[in-house]
Amino acid sequence: MVKKQNAVVSFTGLKDIHTTIHLTGSKSESNRALIIAALSKGMVMVKNLSDAADTVILNRILIGLTTAALEERRTVDVGHAGTAMRFLTAFLSTIPEKFKLTGSGRMQERPIGILVDALKSLGADISYEKNEGYPPLLINGGLQDTPSEVSIRGNVSSQYLSALLIIAPTLPSGLSLHILGGLTSRPYLEMTLNMLASAGIRHSWEGDTIHIAQQVHQEAILVVEPDWSAASYWYSIAALAVQADIILPNLREESLQGDSAIQQIMIPLGVSSSRSKDGIQLISAAEQPIIGVMNLKDCPDLAQTIIVCAAAKGLNLSFTGLETLKIKETNRILALQTELAKIGVTLNEDNEVYTLNCEGLNFPEKISIATYDDHRMAMAFAPLSLLIKEVEIEDYQVVEKSYPDFWKDLQQAGFTVQEL
Numbered sequence: 001m002v003k004k005q006n007a008v009v010s011f012t013g014l015k016d017i018h019t020t021i022h023l024t025g026s027k028s029e030s031n032r033a034l035i036i037a038a039l040s041k042g043m044v045m046v047k048n049l050s051d052a053a054d055t056v057i058l059n060r061i062l063i064g065l066t067t068a069a070l071e072e073r074r075t076v077d078v079g080h081a082g083t084a085m086r087f088l089t090a091f092l093s094t095i096p097e098k099f100k101l102t103g104s105g106r107m108q109e110r111p112i113g114i115l116v117d118a119l120k121s122l123g124a125d126i127s128y129e130k131n132e133g134y135p136p137l138l139i140n141g142g143l144q145d146t147p148s149e150v151s152i153r154g155n156v157s158s159q160y161l162s163a164l165l166i167i168a169p170t171l172p173s174g175l176s177l178h179i180l181g182g183l184t185s186r187p188y189l190e191m192t193l194n195m196l197a198s199a200g201i202r203h204s205w206e207g208d209t210i211h212i213a214q215q216v217h218q219e220a221i222l223v224v225e226p227d228w229s230a231a232s233y234w235y236s237i238a239a240l241a242v243q244a245d246i247i248l249p250n251l252r253e254e255s256l257q258g259d260s261a262i263q264q265i266m267i268p269l270g271v272s273s274s275r276s277k278d279g280i281q282l283i284s285a286a287e288q289p290i291i292g293v294m295n296l297k298d299c300p301d302l303a304q305t306i307i308v309c310a311a312a313k314g315l316n317l318s319f320t321g322l323e324t325l326k327i328k329e330t331n332r333i334l335a336l337q338t339e340l341a342k343i344g345v346t347l348n349e350d351n352e353v354y355t356l357n358c359e360g361l362n363f364p365e366k367i368s369i370a371t372y373d374d375h376r377m378a379m380a381f382a383p384l385s386l387l388i389k390e391v392e393i394e395d396y397q398v399v400e401k402s403y404p405d406f407w408k409d410l411q412q413a414g415f416t417v418q419e420l
């Protein structure tokens, strides 16, 4: 096992940031593209794959599967990669081989029963090696003669639905997927359908039902866009700096990624962004009043960025749509509450509304932030080094999951990152 190391992040001198940052590709787009390509019988190619560990691991797994079928059960380990776990659960169910699909300790605590039940209703043979409803999964693949309908809850993780929709065109009767109980992270489902459409797969979406007929993929090159979730940390930096002029090349205002909503969300927190000839340009601007409660149901991966940034600015904002944060890389609500306490801020819940109380906000000379195997904890708290002399980030390499160059990029922007 690689030893976990900490790093101290600091920023000396004028808090004036002028830089151009080339972000890696979106891991969400990359991981969809990889599975779509794997199902496409050579019709679909992928360009600009992300460097994210979650993508590297999925790519490696898929390449490994092209070797001759094994007699014995093949073990597939996705580590911390949620999308890889969920997409492979469906994908491996279509391959006539035996698999054990497993992941990190935390992955074994992240629920998957809703997806497994849906696949079982389609005839899949999946059982649990340890705890009912959680990985590791024992999959005896090779779905055949599947029914054409499935009902599945949409309010726990949209990844379960995306996993089913990606395999849908390869099922003998296609699939009509009925969404029960509302839908969380909707833009990710739209991303799935858009990327399928780019590969020639048609769908209809009426009310709570999405239908994809059995059909073949068309020739296509899926080009992965830079990652808007990664861009969000640069918005936070721009919001906390005295001045900033940051260019993020190749990002698209109109993106498949719902996290592009950060452009509007950060206006009241003091960041103006617009398209320039070189990419999206972020400039620090005056803060504007925020009206009402912010609903982050469509963009859960932005929650830590926004909440930490608002706390550092002393804004007592309220948020909804945070329920799913408890089942991500860590319980992100608990992690935020614990770490924000270190700057005197509380995040209190009342009937699923979370409110920051910044009355006790203070910036000590030095703080140490625990990251709980969660890349987004490290990246959301690192910008505090614009306000606190030394921000120690525990297990700082955790960022590799989605944004391996994060520290290198911070250094380029003038931050000091010193491994301890």
Ligand SMILES: O=C(O)C1=C[C@@H](OP(=O)(O)O)[C@@H](O)[C@H](O)C1
Binding pocket: 027, 028, 029, 083, 156, 157, 158, 159, 162, 184, 185, 188, 300, 301, 324
């Ligand atoms: O489909 C995807 O690529 C993702 C969907 C979201 O998960 P949920 O649908 O579980 O909210 C998001 O948090 C995750 O980082 C990536």
Ligand SMILES: C=C(OP(=O)(O)O)C(=O)O
Binding pocket: 080, 081, 082, 083, 084, 301, 328, 329, 376, 402
């Ligand atoms: C929740 C995340 O990823 P996943 O669910 O794919 O592990 C994330 O990147 O914030």
